Amino acid sequence: MFFLKELPTEQMVKDYVAKTGVGSTDTISKALLMLREASHLIRLLDAYFSSHDLSQLKFLILVVIDREPEIDSLRQSEINQRLDVSKPVLNRTINSLLETKLLKRLDDEEDARAHRLALTKKGKNTLKQIMPGYFELISNFMEQQS
Amino acid sequence: MFFLKELPTEQMVKDYVAKTGVGSTDTISKALLMLREASHLIRLLDAYFSSHDLSQLKFLILVVIDREPEIDSLRQSEINQRLDVSKPVLNRTINSLLETKLLKRLDDEEDARAHRLALTKKGKNTLKQIMPGYFELISNFMEQQS
DNA sequence: TCCATTTAGTTATCATGATAACCAAATGGA
DNA sequence: TCCATTTGGTTATCATGATAACTAAATGGA
Numbered sequence: 089m090f091f092l093k094e095l096p097t098e099q100m101v102k103d104y105v106a107k108t109g110v111g112s113t114d115t116i117s118k119a120l121l122m123l124r125e126a127s128h129l130i131r132l133l134d135a136y137f138s139s140h141d142l143s144q145l146k147f148l149i150l151v152v153i154d155r156e157p158e159i160d161s162l163r164q165s166e167i168n169q170r171l172d173v174s175k176p177v178l179n180r181t182i183n184s185l186l187e188t189k190l191l192k193r194l195d196d197e198e199d200a201r202a203h204r205l206a207l208t209k210k211g212k213n214t215l216k217q218i219m220p221g222y223f224e225l226i227s228n229f230m231e232q233q234s
Numbered sequence: 235m236f237f238l239k240e241l242p243t244e245q246m247v248k249d250y251v252a253k254t255g256v257g258s259t260d261t262i263s264k265a266l267l268m269l270r271e272a273s274h275l276i277r278l279l280d281a282y283f284s285s286h287d288l289s290q291l292k293f294l295i296l297v298v299i300d301r302e303p304e305i306d307s308l309r310q311s312e313i314n315q316r317l318d319v320s321k322p323v324l325n326r327t328i329n330s331l332l333e334t335k336l337l338k339r340l341d342d343e344e345d346a347r348a349h350r351l352a353l354t355k356k357g358k359n360t361l362k363q364i365m366p367g368y369f370e371l372i373s374n375f376m377e378q379q380s
Numbered sequence: 381t382c383c384a385t386t387t388a389g390t391t392a393t394c395a396t397g398a399t400a401a402c403c404a405a406a407t408g409g410a
Numbered sequence: 411t412c413c414a415t416t417t418g419g420t421t422a423t424c425a426t427g428a429t430a431a432c433t434a435a436a437t438g439g440a
Contacts, residue, residue: 381440382438382439382440383438383439383440384437384438384439384440385436385437385438385439386435386436386437386438387434387435387436387437388433388434388435388436389432389433389434389435390431390432390433390434391430391431391432391433392429392430392431392432393428393429393430393431394427394428394429394430395426395427395428395429396425396426396427396428397424397425397426397427398423398424398425398426399422399423399424399425400421400422400423400424401420401421401422401423402419402420402421402422403418403419403420403421404417404418404419404420405416405417405418405419406415406416406417406418407414407415407416407417408412408413408414408415408416409412409413409414409415410411410412410413410414
């Protein structure tokens, strides 16, 4: 998350770059702009997910299971290969999705330590219901920029 | 923070857009790319700050006080006008900066409820020491993209 | 002037990210 | 086959974001 409400002016960046002797003003300004734009979008997305009792991470867990081409379930470790988040956080978040019945847990035939995680009907419905608003939010946001 | 390790392929976005009837494939893909690029940069920045016993927010608090043109101190509420973060988080983080002696607290002559927050010598030194690496990190990152 | 409202800061509590350290099952080389 | 290592998952603890609700001082209109 990036927090500066007012980005440093071109002049300030130029001064800092001159003072430290590092980088180019253009590159730095572009990066700061990008950070702020992304933070803004992330805030909007978080608010959107939260209004549906979800979070960014919960949404993505549902998505990666849903988008799997051949099978309809994944192990925790397989989800972890697809999402850049720590094991304990993933574990906790999956438990929360199990509690709210968006996911269900199946035994893993091949490994007694593991379970397979699949979307419930409720999970599929939730995803279907949320997706349009998600795309719409992103589209609207990108339009307003530029 | 954005977590997808592999972005959805162009085709997948196209399918989702077609299924939901919302947005344009290009715009969505561009937004997802931007989110991932920003998340990556934020991770690098967090790691950098953390290696100097700081955080993104702590750094920015020091910066907004330091970049003030006429005065060398700000109230908590004035910092809050410049940074997009909640009051309690700002309060907690300022306390941490006071404990580590990067900030000092002065009385506010005009308002008995408020205090003025100024950089200590240690705070100024830390900032001066960190700034070059900060710009360098951003420059390097932006070069690697593109 | 006096009291209702606003403002500055703080506390309590929760959500969601991380790392370290652990158990138990699976694996694989001597 | 047996034990060391790897792998899947979990627990404990911490960092850092949020909101709600509070105190005390400042402010401003009747």
